Amino acid sequence: QITLKESGPPLLKPTETLTLTCTFSGFSLTTSGVGVGWIRQPPGKALEWLAMIYWDDDKHYSPGLKNRLTITKDSSSNQVVLTITNLDLVDTATYYCAQRPVGIRGTAFANWGQGTLVSVSS
Amino acid sequence: SYDLTQPPSVSVSPGQTATITCSGDKLGNKHVCWYQQRPDQPPVMVMYQDSKRPSGIPERFSGSNAGNTATLTISRAQSVDEADYYCQSYDSNTVVFGGGTKLTVL
Numbered sequence: 497q498i499t500l501k502e503s504g505p506p507l508l509k510p511t512e513t514l515t516l517t518c519t520f521s522g523f524s525l526t527t528s529g530v531g532v533g534w535i536r537q538p539p540g541k542a543l544e545w546l547a548m549i550y551w552d553d554d555k556h557y558s559p560g561l562k563n564r565l566t567i568t569k570d571s572s573s574n575q576v577v578l579t580i581t582n583l584d585l586v587d588t589a590t591y592y593c594a595q596r597p598v599g600i601r602g603t604a605f606a607n608w609g610q611g612t613l614v615s616v617s618s
Numbered sequence: 619s620y621d622l623t624q625p626p627s628v629s630v631s632p633g634q635t636a637t638i639t640c641s642g643d644k645l646g647n648k649h650v651c652w653y654q655q656r657p658d659q660p661p662v663m664v665m666y667q668d669s670k671r672p673s674g675i676p677e678r679f680s681g682s683n684a685g686n687t688a689t690l691t692i693s694r695a696q697s698v699d700e701a702d703y704y705c706q707s708y709d710s711n712t713v714v715f716g717g718g719t720k721l722t723v724l
Contacts, residue, residue, distance in 0.1 A: 533713065543653075543661065543704050545713035556711045559619060592660055601667050602649030603708040608660040 498522035500532075500593050500609035507615050512583050514614060518576040518593030525551055525571045531596035532576045533605060534567065536589040544589075547578055548596070548603070583616045590614075620709040622716035629722045636692040638719045640705030643686060648707045650688040652681060655702045655718075664703075665690060695723050 504516040516534070523530060533548040547567040548556045557565050566579045576593060590613045594605035623641045630636035640650065650668050653661035664675050668683035678693045688707075692699050700723045705716040 542718045543715040545715060548713060559712060603713055604651035604663060604666040604706065606663050606672065611660055
């Protein structure tokens with residue numbers, strides 16, 4: 497059974513840095529083709545992709561947020577970490593991590609965490 | 619940047635067929651997947667590689683992708699299908715989501 501769980505602070509202030517951790521089980525991020533991505537969803541709005549990291553440490557970022565994002569992995573601990581710098585009120589959202597499995601062409605997220613709500617407020 | 623466009627809302631009567639579209643430039647040359655999201659729940663993948671159903675997704679769900687439009691079709695719609703649906707594709711190392719479609723079954 498594949499599970500993912502996001503963790504992070506629920507409340508931050510503008511200009512602060514957000515660090516989110518995705519802890520997963522049931523798959524390995526050392527398996528060729530596997531990836532983990534971060535997606536967020538502001539309240540009442542659409543999904544927005546943020547970043548992706550693959551088994552070979554290849555990393556991709558949303559072009560509009562690239563300068564503020566850093567994604568890393570610790571395969572031995574089954575964790576993926578996303579940092580977002582210089583937070584703004586518009587970064588308030590539920591943040592999801594999700595797994596890109598082997599055997600799917602293109603990129604698709606077959607398994608998702610429950611999400612963690614992060615609010616940015618002064 | 620690459621954009622995917624979905625209608626904001628679609629309505630269907632129970633037992634009828636719902637069609638949700640997703641449009642993008644030469645989308646038929648890319649792989650598309652679809653997610654269902656019920657209120658206060660994470661998204662669930664209901665279609666991948668245009669027309670493949672993950673395990674556990676009813677056969678009532680089908681997909682296609684050609685030209686500039688991908689389509690998610692839900693046959694014999696049920697109240698349990700009422701949710702937001704998002705298409706998603708991939709272009710130049712960038713994952714792109716559509717704006718979402720709220721499906722109402724009434």
